[in-house]
Amino acid sequence: MGNEMRVGVLAPLSRPGWVEAGRQLVAGAELAARERSVELVVRDTAADPARAVAAVDELVGLGVDALVGEYHSVVARAVAERAAALGEPYLCSSAVLDELVTEPTDWVARIAPVQSRGWRIFAEYLLSVGHERVAVAAQTSVYWAAGVGVLRKYLDVVELTSVEPAVVCDELAACGATALVLLVGTPEPGVPIVEAVRRDARLAEVLIGAPAGQPEFAEWAGLFGIPFLRYLPDELTPLGAQVKAQLGGEPSFVAFEGYDAIAVLAEVLRIHGAKWQKVAVQGTRGEITFSRVPGIGVWQWAWSPIQVVERTPAGFHTLHQA
Numbered sequence: 001m002g003n004e005m006r007v008g009v010l011a012p013l014s015r016p017g018w019v020e021a022g023r024q025l026v027a028g029a030e031l032a033a034r035e036r037s038v039e040l041v042v043r044d045t046a047a048d049p050a051r052a053v054a055a056v057d058e059l060v061g062l063g064v065d066a067l068v069g070e071y072h073s074v075v076a077r078a079v080a081e082r083a084a085a086l087g088e089p090y091l092c093s094s095a096v097l098d099e100l101v102t103e104p105t106d107w108v109a110r111i112a113p114v115q116s117r118g119w120r121i122f123a124e125y126l127l128s129v130g131h132e133r134v135a136v137a138a139q140t141s142v143y144w145a146a147g148v149g150v151l152r153k154y155l156d157v158v159e160l161t162s163v164e165p166a167v168v169c170d171e172l173a174a175c176g177a178t179a180l181v182l183l184v185g186t187p188e189p190g191v192p193i194v195e196a197v198r199r200d201a202r203l204a205e206v207l208i209g210a211p212a213g214q215p216e217f218a219e220w221a222g223l224f225g226i227p228f229l230r231y232l233p234d235e236l237t238p239l240g241a242q243v244k245a246q247l248g249g250e251p252s253f254v255a256f257e258g259y260d261a262i263a264v265l266a267e268v269l270r271i272h273g274a275k276w277q278k279v280a281v282q283g284t285r286g287e288i289t290f291s292r293v294p295g296i297g298v299w300q301w302a303w304s305p306i307q308v309v310e311r312t313p314a315g316f317h318t319l320h321q322a
Contacts, residue, residue: 005036005037005038005039005065005266005269006038006039006040006041006062006063006064006065007029007033007038007039007040007041007064007065007066007067007068007262007265008040008041008042008043008055008056008059008060008062008064008066008067008068009025009026009029009040009041009042009043009067009068009069010043010045010052010055010056010067010068010069010070010075010079011023011025011026011042011043011044011045011069011070011071012044012045012046012047012070012071012072012075013026013042013044013045013046014044014046015046016046016047016185017044017045017046017047017048017071017072018047018071018072018185018186018217020217020218020219020252021071021094021216021217021252021254022044022045022071024251024252024254024255024258025069025070025071025093025094025254025255025257025258026042026069026258027247027251027255027258028243028247028251028254028255028256028257028258028259028260028261028262029068029069029093029258029259029261029262031243031246031247031259032258032259032260032261032262032263032266033262036262036263036266038262038265038266040262041059041062041064043055043058043059045070045072045075045079047072047074047075048075049074049075049077049078050078052070052075052078052079053078053079053082056079056082056083056086056088057082057086060086060088064088065089065269066088066089066090066091066265066268066269067079067083067088067089067090067091068090068091068092068093068258068261068262068265069092069093069094069258069261070092070093070094070095071093071094071095071254072095072143073095073096073097073100073115073142073143074097074141074142074143075095076092076094076095076097076100077095077097077099077100077101077142079092080092080100080101080105080108080298081101081102083107083108084101084103084105084107084108087107088107089107089108089109089265089268089269090107090108090109091108091109091110091111091261091264091265091268092108092109092110092111092112092298093110093111093112093254093257093258093260093261094112094254094257094258095110095112096112096113096114096115096118097114097115097142097143097146098114098115098116098146098295098296099146099297100296100297100298101297101298102297103297104297104298105297105298106276106299108297108298108299109264109276109290109298109299109300109301110298110299110300110301111257111260111261111264111283111288111301111304112231112257112301112304113231113301113304113306114293114296114300115143115146115147115150116150116295117306118211118229118231118306119147119150119151119211119229120150120153120154121229121306121308121320121322122151122209122211122227122229122308123150123151123153123154123155124154125227125308125319125320126155126179126207126209126227127154127155128320129207130178131155131178131179131207132155132156132178133155133156133158133175133176133177133178133179134151134155134156134157134158134177134178134179134180134181134209135157135158135159135160135171135172135175135177135179135180135181136148136151136157136158136159136160136180136181136183137160137162137163137168137180137181137182137183137184137193138159138160138163138183138184139163139183139184139185139189144183144184147183147211147212148183151181158175158176158177160172160175163184163189163193164189165189165192165193165195165196165197166196168180168193168196168197169196169197169200169202169203172197172203172206173200173202173203177206178205178206178207179206179207179208179209180193180197180203180206180207180208180209181209181210181211182194182208182209182210182212182214183211183212184214185214186214186217186219186220187219187220190210190214190220191219191220191223194208194220194223194226195223207225207227208225208226209226209227209228210226210227210228211228211229212228212229213228213229213230213253214228215228215310215311216228216230216252216253216254217252220311221311223311224310224311224312224313225310225311225312226310226311227308227309227310227319228308228309228310229306229307229308230253230306230307230308230309230316231253231256231257231285231304231305231306231307232253232256232285232305232307233285233286233305233307233321234305234307234318234321236256236284236285237282237283237284237285237286239282239283239284240256240283240284240285243255243256243259243284244256244284250315250316256283256284256285259283259284260281260283260284260285260288263281263283263288264279264281264283264288267279267281276290276299277290277291277299285304285305286303286304286305288301289301305321305322306321306322307319307320307321307322308320
């Protein structure tokens, strides 16, 4: 298909979206596109499902061959439903909510791991280091609520009533939890909560965790010792090492997801259609293939790598590799 291949990219590039995640996603996608003669048409979702659906309609009207991207799960779900309804191939790069679609579809695939797998691994890590009773500070969202549901299967979960830092501190001190799990946005209110807890002498022994990956991003650069999920292997593939060098610095896992998504789509489009089960692509983090996972209505890369890591002054430190 050569230069005729056009892909619509959806990413949060303005607030209240997680802008750094969006920029990383686009950076990885752009690098892969340049190497494969793919034209990208980028649209900002701003973490707004309605805006994302409008972008899908616009991009389909422009004649793109497929859609890719999105970091926020609630937005990705809206994109997936609309793409399936329109019969447009959509590869979700970075959103993990298990239920991307209400009915199974062949139009949608995903390379990010499902939330129920990743957050189970996070819960098992907390248990392994002695944290059975955990407090959860959660904003209102289908994604955060689904995360609480996963954690409850493995941990004794106390849901705090507010994400206001002073209230979080008081309730955390009173509830007997040994860890605080932040299911909140970045940098607000996540960073202020971390700073408040760290200042509170009552909470000196409390572990703070953020499974959604907030500490991956620059706003958290000075906040150390917070376990989070990162979708990278213990060692990148040779292609991954090359991509890392080309992107420069310390690319987030979202950049590798963006790159891999375009690499996969280029192969899918080369074989003419959303035949996800027929592709096997060497990506930055392993060979990407798709299968039907029970309970998941889209084609899924079932074995994407998962780490539990933390920031340290020297960089990222792996605590657990799945």
